[in-house]
């Protein structure tokens with residue numbers, strides 16, 4: 001779900017931040033998908049990552065760049081039980 | 082690969098007195114039968130046993146049964162409905178234990194296809210319970226010629242029911258000498274009833290244990306022979322006290338001896354169709370499991386540190402969601418403790434092979450102290466419940482409690498959750514040494530956890546009270562004036578009388594419903610929606626959550642109708658799953674299930690038909706609950722601990738999250754308010770949201786606002802049998 005207009009993480013901050021699953025995250029130069037996963041403590045392996053709507057292949061999280069202001073979705077599938 | 086695991090063939094043997102035990106058996110009844118093999122997944126007959134009158138008869142499986150109930154859990158519920166009245170209690174002779182594998186069960190070309198479903202009236206909940214269990218019993222029974230076994234009545238002595246397919250005979254034998262504990266009994270009976278070592282794999286034993294004798298949380302162990310380890314391994318039908326019912330019937334064991342398993346004993350309609358999708362998923366598992374869930378090395382224990390990282394691991398009776406010591410019970414520990422490189426499938430052909438075993442455990446306590454045993458597990462639920470939830474972060478003690486729960490026939494999930502409850506009662510002064518008979522139930526006291534379990538098995542002391550389950554304990558403690566009933570209701574993690582399984586649902590409204598809106602009680606095998614809801618934020622509205630709480634419980638019910646394991650559905654995913662629409666449903670695997678169901682039965686099964694088949698049974702089960710005086714809105718209300726923070730410590734441990742919700746969603750400024758005030762505000766908001774969720778879910782399911790299926794819903798589903806219609810009408814449906 002996208003953040004509501006005016007909510008933290010919405011357009012205003014996008015120069016120095018990005019949005020991950022609707023929540024804001026500080027951005028830094030050279031940031032990769034792996035950095036985002038680490039920052040969010042997303043350790044689960046059955047995930048699907050898109051950056052600005054484009055699917056990031058599972059093998060390339062270490063290199064895939066995340067630009068400032070990006071809309072990152074990390075979809076966790078279901079497991080266990 | 083680790084080289085630290087001990088010799089996996091070394092363990093204590095229990096067969097020394099086998100001849101003496103065998104000589105003490107007395108045949109009480111022997112009935113010949115004509116063995117048969119199923120045609121397109123069905124034998125079209127089941128076996129009925131009455132232990133009171135010592136009678137055995139065959140029953141026809143009718144086309145209507147197939148049509149309405151499919152098999153497995155559906156057959157179990159239908160037989161139970163017909164066998165009992167609205168007032169039958171769990172320990173009345175007419176209560177039954179029904180075991181039914183389902184039409185797909187027993188194929189070997191697709192992983193996860195050997196499950197049995199166990200159905201009975203539960204001593205914990207007073208409504209039907211259903212358990213999905215591996216091991217060989219169900220498929221072997223089917224290959225002897227029966228789609229289900231229905232056991233009614235009570236024996237007047239300890240008995241074993243033996244179905245010997247190759248010999249075409251059913252026997253009820255008095256079995257006075259064997260100890261009831263499962264790791265012993267499974268080994269003894271496998272040796273006793275097999276014709277020799279080559280035949281061990283064709284024998285399966287169902288048993289409970291001493292813990293089932295004295296508690297309401299008894300489970301059943303289904304065995305399968307592990308030829309590498311040369312051991313009878315165990316899988317559990319865990320929930321709701323089915324082992325308690327079993328032992329109350331004075332059943333020591335069920336034994337089946339089946340034919341040698343071959344590729345097409347189900348005589349399926351289109352084997353090539355099954356093989357085609359089977360070879361694809363087997364390749365997926367081979368190629369991708371190590372990068373995905375690593376089930377083949379770690380089983381579901383891979384989830385321990387994952388749940389901790391997402392604040393979802395139950396710690397200290399679900400107060401908290403993570404702990405620094407989780408590392409001591411995390412998957413890397415089990416990766417070393419489990420013997421690797423051995424096929425650990427609980428049915429033939431399961432390449433996922435996740436039924437891991439820890440060999441060489443030297444028992445520390447109790448009657449088997451000093452024995453060397455193989456522990457089946459721990460799986461995630463055991464690690465989370467017996468360890469983290471009780472503040473015990475020690476792998477050796479976890480193996481000890483896992484071993485004893487299994488062999489005593491005690492459900493690890495209920496035991497873990499109730500143990501966490503009594504430990505919190507100790508922390509809050511509701512219990513003390515005088516009240517527990519000297520048991521010091523301080524968080525983390527593993528020895529006390531074990532002693533309480535041994536007491537339960539011996540039928541002594543506080544262990545007997547604990548074994549009645551959380552609902553009864555709350556009543557007993559309140560009657561004794563030991564604590565505030567409201568607090569105990571808030572922290573006692575049970576709904577409908579069944580203890581919660583081991584996931585934190587506090588921060589996911591959808592999962593609060595996923596637990597409390599279940600038919601049988603809070604078990605994650607209906608719906609696990611936490612990631613979808615809390616992390617992905619894919620279910621923003623009540624309607625979205627209701628849709629998920631419609632689809633997933635129905636989809637997962639279908640596994641239980643057919644004798645399938647859920648794990649190969651979504652603990653492995655195709656390489657291109659991310660590119661599919663609705664990847665959380667794993668569309669390619671749903672397609673595979675349509676293919677294997679159609680391939681087995683010759684009836685075309687589509688993804689819509691999967692839901693339709695399940696919806697009939699799911700609604701039937703809801704009406705069954707209604708018939709027994711339950712199954713309404715008031716019975717779907719969760720303990721507040723599963724919805725939000727009960728105590729000051731709990732609120733403050735996640736203050737940032739709760740304050741943010743208060744500010745942004747509730748519209749109240751938390752600044753300057755006491756924690757108690759904030760707890761009250763949060764509680765009102767969250768309970769109100771839960772009530773709205775119920776409204777949305779009931780509407781989506783075609784139920785009244787009181788949670789009763791309407792006559793229109795029954796008609797739409799084709800289950801408008803007169804007695805069902807009459808019943809729902811009486812309740813406004």
Ligand code: SF4
Nearest residue numbers: 193426427431435646
């Ligand atoms: S996936 Fe695991 S639990 Fe399921 S059938 Fe296979 S081995 Fe058994």
